[in-house]
Amino acid sequence: MNTYANARSVQAEQGHYIDLRSDTVSTPVMAMRQAMADAVVGDDVYGDDPTANHLQDRMADMLGKEAGLFVSSGTMSNLIAMLVHCQRGDEIITGRDYHVYCDEAGGASIVGGMIFDPLDPADDGALEASDILAAVKPDDIHCPISRLLCLENTWHGAAIPLDRIKASAAAGRTSGMNIHLDGARFFNAVIALGISPADLAGVADTVSVCLSKGLGAPAGSILCGSEQFIKKALRVRKYLGGGMRQIGILAAAGLYALDHHIDRLPEDHARASDLAQFLSTLPGLSVRTATNMVFLSLATGSAEHLADTLADQGVVITPGGAETRLVMHVNIDDAALDRIKSAFKHWHEKQN
Ligand SMILES: Cc1ncc(COP(=O)(O)O)c(C=O)c1O
Known part of the structure; x- marks a missing residue:
């Protein structure tokens, strides 16, 4: 056995x-289940689920982003982000043991035709700015276009200090890349570093936050970014088959988690x-x-x-x-x- x-x-x-x-x-927990049972719901593919809309707006506000989108999982959230940021053949620079590279079944390559350039993280989990700059491809027809830098915090539970992750992001931006943050355990990082959610989310253009890990909800992640980004993300979620209907039942668990499980x-x-x-x-x-x-x-x-x-x-x-x-x-x-x-x-x- x-x-x-x-x-x-x-x-x-x-x-x-x-x-x-x-x-x-x-x-x-029982109180979360009760909140789920009491949720006011509607068809979210029509944009009609008030509880999902409320959760998306609330998470976006907390992170200082314009909009949020409820998706089924952290993997789908990261995949949608990569598909919106990149075109086929674009390159994603990330960490060799980061989740998007190691543990998401190569979705971005399978579905989006992107390639990864994985870098060895430093001991604290950060990607060194010098390594990022060295990995960015020149403007040369032989090379893919380095389009997206994917960061992660927490990394294997470790909260990467804000100045370190900011330095990685700055190297990415200088090189013309967009920045996505896989924040599966975003609030564990925020609490451990003693910073605000907006401080950490501010390093990236887009942030994925999981509800079903430390926050204790049964399912769901929220992908946050600009209004324009989330509009495109909605279409990608649809073609991936991730448009769900009365998701207020799950969103209510997320709202309960924000109220009771961050603290x-x-x-x-x-x-x-x-x-x-x-x-x-x-x-x-x-x-x-x-x-x-x-x-x-x-x-x-x-x-x-x-x-x-x-x-x-x-x-x-x-x-x-x-x-x-x-x-x-x-x-x-x-x-x-x-x-x-x-x-x-x-x-x-x-x-x-
Ligand atoms: C760092 C990190 N990112 C993304 C994910 C993916 O989340 P999910 O299992 O909801 O797809 C996980 C899952 O454990 C994770 O640890």
Whole structure:
């Protein structure tokens, strides 16, 4: 049985399990579900869904952009952004381990005929301005046109400092590129850096913010940019099949998240630090944190054995190669944190 299925059987015995694989696994809290049930809805393809319209306007206002568009996922949001910014054969410069390059199935190349030039990020996740300038292609018929710089914040949980991401964006702009920011965990970055949403969004022409990660909604992302950009994005969303009808039910979850789940993100960051502190007292583990994520590496023993032992205790993780990631989210409260610590203690005792 895999660890997840194993933990499901523990769930059946104990009533519930704790899932640390990602913040995407979080399930909507009861009050969010109620807000969804109460949502006033309409056909969004006609532009008639008042709740979706309200969420789009609100997110755009928060980010200091002219307009926003609800889309089904972070992947679709980034894809639409790339398709609007670029023509077939244009080049996108981004990070070698950034999500748009590694984890979105090459959508921009498949659907849009774009090519990527991936750069190695610095240790803090930023793309160095000098590397960007060196990667920009000359005005030469042999080369693609470097059209878009795709940045990411947070990056593997790490909040890239504002001055660093501004320097990357400035290099992109000097070279005539547009800037898109993949802000799947945008508010984790904003909270960790102690800046305003508009400060971070201001580095880019367009920003994608996910509702279904740290913000705890069941689905959806908002793509923000200029009115003209969002008008084009609407058409692209349509041809990708992403026009949905009574999405106010999902948008209501997003509005609930803006009202209640941004202010609680520091709790996730604090629990990640607390857990890391605890784990660093167990011999054989090295630990680091980045906003709501804890990364651990094992000096001895296998990550698979750790995952199996934790699963027996009702705690689900994905064993990593070099590092295993544990992610805090809206369903992890202090009682859950205590259970996680007990499960690790149990694993540690079994090791010795
Ligand atoms: C940095 C980043 N960007 C984009 C995405 C894509 O989001 P989705 O899973 O909603 O497509 C993810 C998903 O985890 C992500 O971590």
